[in-house]
Amino acid sequence: MTQETAMLRVQRGGPDNEPTFDEFAVPYREGMSVLDALIWVRANTDSSLAIRYSCTNANTCKECMVKVDGKTVYACTARLGREPVTVGPLTNKRLLRDLVTDIVPPKEKLSLLLGRE
Amino acid sequence: MAAEVSTDVLVVGAGGAGMYAAISAARNGADVVLVDKSLISRGGATIMAQMTVAAAVGEQEPDHWTHHLRDTLEAGRGLCNEELAAVLCEEAPVRIREMEEWKVGWAREGNHLKQVMAPGHQVERCVYVDFLNTGPAVAKTLRTQLGRADNLRRAGELTVTDIIVDGDQVVGAVGLDVETGEPVRIEANAVILAAGGLTRLYQRNSASVNMGGDSYALALRAGAELIDMEFVQFFPIGHLAPRMVGMDPIMWDPFRYKLGGRLLNADGKEFVQNYGHAETTDKYTAPRDVVSFAILQEVAAGRGSPAGGAFLSFKHIPEDELRSAFGPVIDRLAENGIDLRERSVEVAPIAHYHMGGIRVNTRMETQVSGLYAAGEAVGGANGANRLSGNAISEAFVFGERAGRFAAGAAAGRDREWSDAAAESAVERIRASRDISATDYGPSLAGLLVDLQEIMWRDVGLLRTEGGLAAALRRIREMRREIGDRPSESDHRFALSMQDWFDLWNGLLAAETIVLGAIKRTESRGAHQRDDFPRTDPGQAQNLITRLEGDALCVETTALVKNPIAVEPLEANR
Numbered sequence: 085m086t087q088e089t090a091m092l093r094v095q096r097g098g099p100d101n102e103p104t105f106d107e108f109a110v111p112y113r114e115g116m117s118v119l120d121a122l123i124w125v126r127a128n129t130d131s132s133l134a135i136r137y138s139c140t141n142a143n144t145c146k147e148c149m150v151k152v153d154g155k156t157v158y159a160c161t162a163r164l165g166r167e168p169v170t171v172g173p174l175t176n177k178r179l180l181r182d183l184v185t186d187i188v189p190p191k192e193k194l195s196l197l198l199g200r201e
Numbered sequence: 202m203a204a205e206v207s208t209d210v211l212v213v214g215a216g217g218a219g220m221y222a223a224i225s226a227a228r229n230g231a232d233v234v235l236v237d238k239s240l241i242s243r244g245g246a247t248i249m250a251q252m253t254v255a256a257a258v259g260e261q262e263p264d265h266w267t268h269h270l271r272d273t274l275e276a277g278r279g280l281c282n283e284e285l286a287a288v289l290c291e292e293a294p295v296r297i298r299e300m301e302e303w304k305v306g307w308a309r310e311g312n313h314l315k316q317v318m319a320p321g322h323q324v325e326r327c328v329y330v331d332f333l334n335t336g337p338a339v340a341k342t343l344r345t346q347l348g349r350a351d352n353l354r355r356a357g358e359l360t361v362t363d364i365i366v367d368g369d370q371v372v373g374a375v376g377l378d379v380e381t382g383e384p385v386r387i388e389a390n391a392v393i394l395a396a397g398g399l400t401r402l403y404q405r406n407s408a409s410v411n412m413g414g415d416s417y418a419l420a421l422r423a424g425a426e427l428i429d430m431e432f433v434q435f436f437p438i439g440h441l442a443p444r445m446v447g448m449d450p451i452m453w454d455p456f457r458y459k460l461g462g463r464l465l466n467a468d469g470k471e472f473v474q475n476y477g478h479a480e481t482t483d484k485y486t487a488p489r490d491v492v493s494f495a496i497l498q499e500v501a502a503g504r505g506s507p508a509g510g511a512f513l514s515f516k517h518i519p520e521d522e523l524r525s526a527f528g529p530v531i532d533r534l535a536e537n538g539i540d541l542r543e544r545s546v547e548v549a550p551i552a553h554y555h556m557g558g559i560r561v562n563t564r565m566e567t568q569v570s571g572l573y574a575a576g577e578a579v580g581g582a583n584g585a586n587r588l589s590g591n592a593i594s595e596a597f598v599f600g601e602r603a604g605r606f607a608a609g610a611a612a613g614r615d616r617e618w619s620d621a622a623a624e625s626a627v628e629r630i631r632a633s634r635d636i637s638a639t640d641y642g643p644s645l646a647g648l649l650v651d652l653q654e655i656m657w658r659d660v661g662l663l664r665t666e667g668g669l670a671a672a673l674r675r676i677r678e679m680r681r682e683i684g685d686r687p688s689e690s691d692h693r694f695a696l697s698m699q700d701w702f703d704l705w706n707g708l709l710a711a712e713t714i715v716l717g718a719i720k721r722t723e724s725r726g727a728h729q730r731d732d733f734p735r736t737d738p739g740q741a742q743n744l745i746t747r748l749e750g751d752a753l754c755v756e757t758t759a760l761v762k763n764p765i766a767v768e769p770l771e772a773n774r
Contacts, residue, residue, distance in 0.1 A: 100691055115444030115537075123325040126696075131644040134694045136411045138244040142449035144337055161447035167527065180380060181694040188357050192241045193349070194378055197234065197356040198205050198385065 088112050091168035092121055094133065098177045105170070106130070112164070117141075119148055119159035119173060122183070134182035135159070149174055150183050202514070204373060204388035204618045208234040208354070209611040210604070211374055211389035213361045214416070216245025217596035218344035218576025221296075225604025226393070228352040231611050233604075234387065236376065238360035238396075238699065242344040244411040245397050246554075246577060247596055249449045250336030253319055253327030255590025256293035261316030261325040263770035266290045269326060271767055272396035276321045276488055277556075278726040279585020279741045280429060283763035285582035288563050289591065289598050292294045296597035297328060306330050310757040313774050317458050319589040324770075327590040329734035332528040333452055339593060343687075349473065359385060361415075362571060362702050363626035364392055367619040369569030371423070375626035377466050377702065384630040384696040388618040389613035391571045394420055394559060398577040399710045400433070403552035404657035405731060407451045409438060412712025413703050414650075416578035420559045421748040422707060425567035428580040428743050430710075431555035431717030432727045434587050435662050437492035439551025442508035447536045448722045450551055453513055454589075459526040464492070465512040465545070466504040472511075490586045490726050493550040497662050500549075510549030515541040521571065550662055554592055556583045556727060557717070560745065565603035565706075571610065573604035581743070581761070585726025633690040633698050641689050645700035648679060649707065656711055664718050665731045673715045709753075713746045717757045720744055 090112040094101045107187035108129055110121040122135045141160060149160040151172040159171075177185035190196070210226040212219045215237035223235040237244055256266040271288040273283050284423060296574075301307055301314075307328045308315040319327045330338040358379040365373045365386075373388040399414035400406040417427055438457070440463050442449040456462055464470045473487050476495040487495075496511045515523060523541055524531060539546060558580030565573045576596040583591060655675055659668035675744035683704050717728075719746060723737035724730050742757045 090450055111443065112605055115446065117446045122409055127644065130645040131641075131689065131697055131700065132691055134691065134696050134720075138239045138411060139449075140408075140410060141468045143249050143448065145239070146450070147240060158447070163446060181691070183461040183692045186242060186380075190765040192355050192357050194236075194359050194380065194385070197354055198378075201205040 090121060090164050090166060092125070093168060094183070095172035096182050098181045112166060116164050117158070117160050118150070118152055118162040118164050118169070121164055122171070123160060134184045135185045136178070147187070149187070151175065153160040204386035205614055206234060206385065207388040209389065210391045210393065210396055210607045211236070211387055213374065213394045213419070213728060214245060214578070215241040215355065215357070216395065216576065217247030217339055217343060217593060218600035219245070219393070219580070220347055221597050221600030222393045222395055222575045222607070223353055223355070224343065224346050224350055224603035225354040225601045226608040228321065229605050229608035231352070231608035233353045234465060235347070235355040235400050236359040236361060238379070239409070239411045240357040241347070241355050241706060242340045244409045246337045246412060248340040249409060250339070250450055250578040250593055251449055252335060252454055253317060253329040253458070253564060253590045254297065254335065254593040255319065255322065255327050255588065256594055258294045258299040258314060258315040258328070259298055259771050259773040260360060262326050263772040265403060265768045265771050266294065267765055267768045268324065268684065268770065269293070270765060272322050273365050273583070273588045276586050276588035276735070278586055278710040280584035280725070280760065282581030282761040285579070287763055287765055288408040288602070289582050289595050292596040292598045294602070295462070295599060295683065296594070299352060299513065300342060300597070302343050303346055305639060306337050319458060321588045322590070326495050328457065332530055333455065335593070337611065340674055346446055346755065349545050353637045360699055360702060361419065362630065364419050365619065365623045365626065366423050366490070366569060367617065367622040370617070371569060372619055375623050375630070377630050377695060378490035379695050382633065382690065382692040384627045385540070386618070386623055388616045390614045390616055391573060393573040393575055393607050394578050395575040395600065395603070396578060396762055398555035398558070399707070400552040400555060402653060402707050402711050403433070403661065404658050405439065406552040407436060407449060408552070412709040415706045417713065418706035420567060420574065421746070421767065422574070423569050423572055425569050425572055426560040426747040427713055428557060428560040429585070429717065430586050430713040430746055431721050431744065432556035433552055433714065434489060434554040434727050435451060436491045436553030436555060437489050437496060437513065437548035437550050438513060438548035439553070441506070441510040441549040443538065443549040443634070445539065448537070452554060453546070453548060456515065456526060460515060460518050460522065463514045463517065465514055466499045467506060468504060470747040488586060489554065489589065493771065494661055494729060496550060506547040508547045510547045512545040513548045514545040516545065538667050554587055556580065556587055563602070565599055566606065566607040573603045573607045585728060601660070605687050629686045633687040636688065636690040643682070644696065645683070645689055645704055648683070649704055652676070652704070652707060652711060654677065660711070660715055660718060663729050663731050666719065669715055669719045673712065673719070675709055676712050678703070680712070683708070712753055716753055717744045717746065720755050
């Protein structure tokens, strides 16, 4: 690993399969967040990676919660170091795909509006 | 075949304007559905607002809405729709009081609302919720009211992709169910577009991820017109360096109101006063377009900060004053390694707000029957440059009005869904089922980054004919490259499909800015042409954009004037 690269090991897959892990190398910038790295991956390496975020930087939307090395964090405030990290979805919520879990409040689910529940 | 969802009023976008519109439509008797491509009340601009809300409530000192109007029109550099601006200023105090009744928690001082000065205002007019909490408190308050409303259903993760118009009447919308990748048909007598602005199209922005011009593209494709799309507001002192996480980049402004932080160039000198507007440490009043321009010129002259901006310094402020003004924010800054007693931060302009938008009358009606707009999606009220504090006010005022008038129009009408009118929109989503990963072209998420770079470089703060022409060529190429339907598909949590719709909308919205910027051969407010540095009184007119077939057409139209005398100041304490 060179000094300018950060490594992420990211859990992939949906609820019906055993999870797999992909490794991504990301250009490292001082002070960058885990979310910065995941957004970079979608734009430059693998656009099929599913992540959920909205405000990107302000930590107001509270949508980007994931597990980093097993610890629950907001991806937008978790700083990336030069050591490799493992990123996975929340484990107490229904997994949709990759890092995205179902955090939609019950009364705001589309499936409810559509009469599917 | 019947639509999956049927309602009187559909509201697209669940930020401040959309939530207010939904509450208002419901209390005026309509059955309402509120949807957002993100989650309800978490996306959009409102929740990001750390700043103040302008309204002439006259509690801090005597004020009158006609004075707020005068300041709004002056900031707008002659281009405001004066009818919309008057409605905004007259009704803002009513909405501020209503939010107070809903317990938003505006900051108070003694027995009155605390109101502060902000750039471009002539009295202390702006209310706020303390310690950078205005936006989150507003979002939470409106969300609570949503839960209390009758006949109001709401759903996140539904990306509206088309407004469906049958003949000349809105009959509903089609959207993408993000979780399943399937189309959803929503029958509605009226649709309110409240999906915000387009600042995400710029590399440096203070936007939520869902603010990429959806409102404008949806309106254009439905047959509505846009106005003054060339005016993108750049917030002058967005955070630039050092890298800061967990804080909104526009956070510094309220502390300048409170403390008078000093804006300095690389020589350690204040400079804004050299660009035609006196600004001193304790009177922080220079309008945003002037400050943005001043920073840009200092950088161009080689007097910028190392990261390419200006220094903002609070070092002259005693520690106890810093602590009392910043409160818990001091600790969040410390986590980012920033001690304001020891160091300056670097700031630079950042895309923040869109003055242009959907052309409406004061009932918030577009020219398409049944189609309304609210909030930042609306164009015209703020002219060429928005007065600070007017964004949340307009979210409230225009949201309330759009909901009320849409409910009135929807009442007593039969719903008339048309599968024929919706067919192409439904097929556009269904077609993606047949795409496999091996068919993917260039990364759509990557193309969006390219677009952001083009917009920042060539359609940003300082524009030239050559740069605009190059941007137009590239944007049109990209429109052809992405085709007319999604080129990536992920079926479950359909982010790649959403990327395609983001680009489809974003490229169209971007082109409207470029075309307006080419046509306006002068500098005025937020639109600065390096090759036409002066304001041309002959161009005191609005630019209207419409979609004809696949082609965007831009033409001039006369200003909407509405002379109102400035009334005496009144105290309300």
